[in-house]
Amino acid sequence: MVAKDSIELDCKSLEEEKTAVDAQITEIPSIFRIPQGTLSDKKPSVSSSSLAIPIIDFADLAASREFVVEKVKDASEKWGFFQVINHGVPLSVLEEIKDAVVRFHDEDPEVKNSYFSRDFSKTFIYHNNFELYSSKNGNWRDSFAAYMVPPDRPNPEDLPVACRDAMIEYAKHVMSLGGLLFELLSEALGLNSEMLKSKGCMKGLLMAGHYYPPCPQPDLTLGVSKHSDNSFITILLQDQIGGLQVLHQDCWVDVSPIPGALVIYIGDHLQLMTNDKFKSVEHRVLANRDRPRVSFGCFYSSQMNPNPTVYGPIKELLSEENPPKYREMTIQEYTKGYIEKRLDGTSHLSCYRI
Numbered sequence: 001m002v003a004k005d006s007i008e009l010d011c012k013s014l015e016e017e018k019t020a021v022d023a024q025i026t027e028i029p030s031i032f033r034i035p036q037g038t039l040s041d042k043k044p045s046v047s048s049s050s051l052a053i054p055i056i057d058f059a060d061l062a063a064s065r066e067f068v069v070e071k072v073k074d075a076s077e078k079w080g081f082f083q084v085i086n087h088g089v090p091l092s093v094l095e096e097i098k099d100a101v102v103r104f105h106d107e108d109p110e111v112k113n114s115y116f117s118r119d120f121s122k123t124f125i126y127h128n129n130f131e132l133y134s135s136k137n138g139n140w141r142d143s144f145a146a147y148m149v150p151p152d153r154p155n156p157e158d159l160p161v162a163c164r165d166a167m168i169e170y171a172k173h174v175m176s177l178g179g180l181l182f183e184l185l186s187e188a189l190g191l192n193s194e195m196l197k198s199k200g201c202m203k204g205l206l207m208a209g210h211y212y213p214p215c216p217q218p219d220l221t222l223g224v225s226k227h228s229d230n231s232f233i234t235i236l237l238q239d240q241i242g243g244l245q246v247l248h249q250d251c252w253v254d255v256s257p258i259p260g261a262l263v264i265y266i267g268d269h270l271q272l273m274t275n276d277k278f279k280s281v282e283h284r285v286l287a288n289r290d291r292p293r294v295s296f297g298c299f300y301s302s303q304m305n306p307n308p309t310v311y312g313p314i315k316e317l318l319s320e321e322n323p324p325k326y327r328e329m330t331i332q333e334y335t336k337g338y339i340e341k342r343l344d345g346t347s348h349l350s351c352y353r354i
């Protein structure tokens with residue numbers, strides 16, 4: 001257990017190191033260095049052009065819902081991930097939330113540091129690495145985060161002016177897209193379309209803005225290390241810089257940015273609820289030397305719900321041939337273990353396997 005004083009001190013020194021990065025240092029501080037061989041631990045990265053990365057066009061819903069549900073099913077089972085286009089979130093709203101991440105990043109350090117925290121129970125927090133004190137190495141990125149749902153949080157006044165309006169507007173659009181996604185995912189499981197929503201999958205929404213500064217030694221660190229998400233699903237917006245990779249058939253696959261598209265990940269909680277029918281996808285982000293990268297993640301997770309709900313494999317999916325593979329858990333319990341375990345490249349789901 002690290003004493004609070006030394007945490008404060010460490011935060012400060014990390015901040016200073018990051019400031020040094022902004023001041024054009026040529027060598028990254030040791031805290032950000034990944035173990036040798038991490039980048040080459042799998043088969044070489046494959047560009048998306050040689051593999052049919054699932055892209056689902058929601059404009060097809062007008063012609064055939066079954067067609068789209070089938071594509072969602074296939075992608076969720078085989079990849080645990082897909083990209084959606086024509087999803088209904090206006091391009092201007094996507095642009096505005098990315099601009100908001102940059103605006104916050106460009107604020108004076110005093111403004112940003114007034115939000116510095118890793119305590120997700122606070123309304124709005126800013127940090128370098130949420131699991132820094134339990135991790136082997138730091139990730140080359142800065143993030144802010146806020147729970148936008150349940151609807152009584154946050155008090156808009158508590159969000160920084162630089163991103164307040166953009167976050168509120170974006171949350172409205174994401175909640176509407178999330179509703180549609182949970183319906184399609186329920187149907188893809190052969191369940192009533194309201195099933196996942198009725199289980200509380202939309203009770204909590206954590207929104208996080210990520211800024212990945214250019215890195216002088218991108219081969220020695222990662223923007224974010226390999227992990228699967230602590231969520232039911234995640235809706236991710238990335239800019240056009242690239243660097244996101246998903247692990248597929250033991251091979252890192254580049255998720256090349258598509259203008260206007262959103263990336264959807266199946267998270268750990270949905271893998272558990274579907275008894276492994278849907279897979280939570282492991283992913284990471286490479287650092288890059290030349291330009292900053294911005295992404296914005298929306299994580300459906302009911303962590304902030306004051307009444308913890310118990311989750312386990314959905315009964316309707318179980319049978320004699322398909323007995324439960326996981327024991328039940330609450331999201332709060334899962335999240336505590338997920339953070340303690342750190343982003344060490346192993347799945348926290350294995351702790352719940354029967």
Ligand SMILES: O=C(O)CCC(=O)C(=O)O
Nearest residue numbers: 210229238244285295297
């Ligand atoms: O920045 C990205 O593209 C991915 C971010 C991510 O995986 C996460 O925050 O969980």
Ligand SMILES: [Fe+2]
Nearest residue numbers: 227228229283
């Ligand atoms: Fe992630």
